[in-house]
Amino acid sequence: MKTTFEINPIKEWLPNLNNPLLISGPCSLETEQQTLETARLLAKDPRVFVYRGGIWKPRTRPGSFEGVGSIGLKWLQMVKKETGLPVGTEVANAHHTEEALKADLDVLWIGARSTASPFVVQEIADVLKGSNKPVLIKNPVNPDVQLWMGAIERVYQAGIKSIVAIHRGFTPFRETKYRNYPNWKTVIELRRLLPNLPIICDPSHIAGKREYLFEIAQKSFDMGMDGLMLESHIDPSCALSDASQQLTPADLGKLLDRLVIRHQDANNPDFENRLDMLRSRIDTLDAELLEMLSSRVAIVKQIGQYKKHNNVTALQINRWSQLMDNRVKLGKKLDLNESLVKTLFQLIHEDSVRLQTDIMDTE
Numbered sequence: 001m002k003t004t005f006e007i008n009p010i011k012e013w014l015p016n017l018n019n020p021l022l023i024s025g026p027c028s029l030e031t032e033q034q035t036l037e038t039a040r041l042l043a044k045d046p047r048v049f050v051y052r053g054g055i056w057k058p059r060t061r062p063g064s065f066e067g068v069g070s071i072g073l074k075w076l077q078m079v080k081k082e083t084g085l086p087v088g089t090e091v092a093n094a095h096h097t098e099e100a101l102k103a104d105l106d107v108l109w110i111g112a113r114s115t116a117s118p119f120v121v122q123e124i125a126d127v128l129k130g131s132n133k134p135v136l137i138k139n140p141v142n143p144d145v146q147l148w149m150g151a152i153e154r155v156y157q158a159g160i161k162s163i164v165a166i167h168r169g170f171t172p173f174r175e176t177k178y179r180n181y182p183n184w185k186t187v188i189e190l191r192r193l194l195p196n197l198p199i200i201c202d203p204s205h206i207a208g209k210r211e212y213l214f215e216i217a218q219k220s221f222d223m224g225m226d227g228l229m230l231e232s233h234i235d236p237s238c239a240l241s242d243a244s245q246q247l248t249p250a251d252l253g254k255l256l257d258r259l260v261i262r263h264q265d266a267n268n269p270d271f272e273n274r275l276d277m278l279r280s281r282i283d284t285l286d287a288e289l290l291e292m293l294s295s296r297v298a299i300v301k302q303i304g305q306y307k308k309h310n311n312v313t314a315l316q317i318n319r320w321s322q323l324m325d326n327r328v329k330l331g332k333k334l335d336l337n338e339s340l341v342k343t344l345f346q347l348i349h350e351d352s353v354r355l356q357t358d359i360m361d362t363e
């Protein structure tokens with residue numbers, strides 16, 4: 001499918017946006033009082049643009065608090081009426097979407113588990129047809145950029161042009177310090193595929209713990225994200241869901257005070273000139289790297305021919321192990337990241353073996 005999407009900039013549906021988009025509010029709405037008290041405090045901070053509150057909560061195991069349900073829609077309407085903040089919630093099936101549209105919420109989002117299911121996304125998209133509602137789409141639980149794209153396409157094909165992607169991290173396959181590990185590679189790929197799509201980050205679901213929120217939020221701005229979704233609660237210690245990752249509105253304000261917001265350009269000719277100069281040095285070095293790589297490949301091919309005539313295998317595991325150890329050591333001396341050196345030489349070696357087996361089998 002063609003990937004030229006006409007996605008609306010956030011400012012189109014949030015005209016008073018003068019900062020990165022910040023969405024905040026409780027993980028789950030619990031009571032009318034908790035909903036309104038949290039909203040009143042958040043509304044005092046001009047950096048908060050949208051109030052969020054989960055009312056249908058997809059929980060991993062049954063028996064946990066699964067949200068207050070449709071009554072929460074009324075509380076969200078009260079928030080909007082009293083504070084003027086646009087309001088939004090997560091929808092996970094056609095029924096939720098119908099209810100949220102009926103209540104005229106300002107924004108809806110599709111959660112990570114739903115994004116992973118094309119049937120669920122399609123069912124939601126079918127209900128959204130003709131509604132013009134801004135829709136935020138979280139990454140699927142696994143780092144599959146095509147699955148994420150698929151969900152965006154389904155919503156877009158329903159006629160929704162105000163779409164924002166949310167990076168909320170991915171299910172870890174081993175112990176990590178985060179609840180859901182961030183995968184910037186997938187986010188960069190999404191940005192490459194859809195350069196006009198705004199992408200925000202959800203540090204709360206990545207971190208799982210308050211203490212990691214700042215580092216993830218700052219990294220998001222370093223990476224050029226268009227905003228943040230950060231959970232807040234009037235009294236996080238009593239929260240019925242995700243208690244350890246929510247902030248009081250006051251602590252949210254303190255976190256925001258520390259964040260450095262970065263921009264795509266500096267609008268400063270001196271900076272641009274210096275950057276151009278450094279980039280042209282990189283261009284020269286990259287050309288040299290490629291020339292060296294090409295000389296290496298020529299030798300690898302020569303060895304391939306030689307091995308073929310002597311019936312010797314392409315893969316030489318001892319040489320390969322020694323070479324890798326040696327390159328990693330050299331890389332360390334040169335202050336290079338070990339995983340960069342390893343990945344680079346793994347790719348180079350993989351290609352050598354492919355080239356040599358081709359030579360052996362086709363010539």
Ligand SMILES: O=C(O)C(=O)C[C@]1(C(=O)O)C=C[C@@H](O)C=C1
Pocket residue numbers: 300303304314315316317319320323348349352353356
């Ligand atoms: O040393 C060899 O035998 C090579 O063919 C070169 C090379 C390499 O790319 O460096 C390629 C394949 C072998 O498994 C080990 C090393």
